[in-house]
Amino acid sequence: MxxxxxxxxxxxxxxxxxxxxxxxxxxxxxxxxxxxxxxxxxxxxxxxxxxxxxxxxxxxxxxxxxxxxxxxxxxxxVPVMTCSQFRELSIVRAEVEGWAAALAATRRGAAELEGIIAAEAALHRGDAGADAAEAVRLNRDFHFAIYAAAGLPTLTAMIAGLWLKAGPVINLDLRHSRDRLSAGHMLRCHAAALAAIRAGDAAAARAAIAEDITRAADFIIERGGLPRG
CATH class of the missing domain: 1.10.10.10 (Winged helix-like DNA-binding domain superfamily/Winged helix DNA-binding domain)
Structure with a gap:
C-alpha cells in the first residue's frame, strides 16, 4: 500500500x-x-x-x-504535467489568485486580516522547522486565508480546483527539498502580500501573489523535474 x-x-x-x-x-x-x-x-x-x-x-x-x-x-x-502545461497552469493561477488577493485587500474585515497575519507569521517564524509537510500546510493556510477574505466562495472553489491540479507538482517539490524556502522568495512575497492587504493596496496584493506563484513555477521548471513538451 x-x-x-x-x-x-x-x-x-x-x-x-x-x-x-x-x-x-x-x-x-x-x-x-x-x-x-x-x-x-x-x-x-x-x-x-x-x-x-x-x-x-x-x-x-x-x-x-x-x-x-x-x-x-x-x-x-495522477496526471503527468509537462513544462508547458505547468507553465500554462501557473499563468492562470497567477491571474485568478492575484485577483482574489486584490479583492481581499479591499474587502477584508478585521477578523480576516488577523487570520492572514497569523498564517503569515506561522510560516515566517519557522514553525515548519524540519517538517516539510508542515511547511506545505502553512503555505496553503496563508494563501486560502487571503482567498477567503475576498468574500467570493465561488472564486475560492475555483482556486481550490486549480490547486488540485498544481499541488502534486508544487508541493511535492516543497516536500522533497527546502531549497525553495531557503531561497526566500516565498517568504518575501508573502510578507509583501500581507503588507498590501493590511494597507488596502489591491494592485500590490495582486502583484505579490502573482509573483509568488510565478517564482515558484520558475524554480521548479529550472530544476528540470518536469518533462518537456
Missing amino acids: NHALTTLPLLERRTLTDAAYAHLSDLLVSGRVAPGEKLSLRDVSEALGVSVMPVREAVSRLIADRALEVAPNRAVR
Whole structure:
C-alpha cells in the first residue's frame, strides 16, 4: 500500500463519498502523491475503512475535475504535467489568485486580516522547522486565508480546483527539498502580500501573489523535474 494512504483517517459512515473526495483532494493538494503515481481503489478504501463504492465515486469526481486520469491500462493515476502545461497552469493561477488577493485587500474585515497575519507569521517564524509537510500546510493556510477574505466562495472553489491540479507538482517539490524556502522568495512575497492587504493596496496584493506563484513555477521548471513538451 502507498505510504501516504496509511495517513488517511478512518471515516465515519456519513457522506462517505464527500469525505473520500475531501481526503483524496488533500493528498493531491499537499503533494503526498506524485505525478504519474497510480492509486488503487482497493488500497484507498482499506485506508479509509469504507467500501470501494464511495471511493470509486470520489475518484470519478476527481477525474471529472482533471485532478486524476485513467491511464491506457485503465489504472487511475495522477496526471503527468509537462513544462508547458505547468507553465500554462501557473499563468492562470497567477491571474485568478492575484485577483482574489486584490479583492481581499479591499474587502477584508478585521477578523480576516488577523487570520492572514497569523498564517503569515506561522510560516515566517519557522514553525515548519524540519517538517516539510508542515511547511506545505502553512503555505496553503496563508494563501486560502487571503482567498477567503475576498468574500467570493465561488472564486475560492475555483482556486481550490486549480490547486488540485498544481499541488502534486508544487508541493511535492516543497516536500522533497527546502531549497525553495531557503531561497526566500516565498517568504518575501508573502510578507509583501500581507503588507498590501493590511494597507488596502489591491494592485500590490495582486502583484505579490502573482509573483509568488510565478517564482515558484520558475524554480521548479529550472530544476528540470518536469518533462518537456
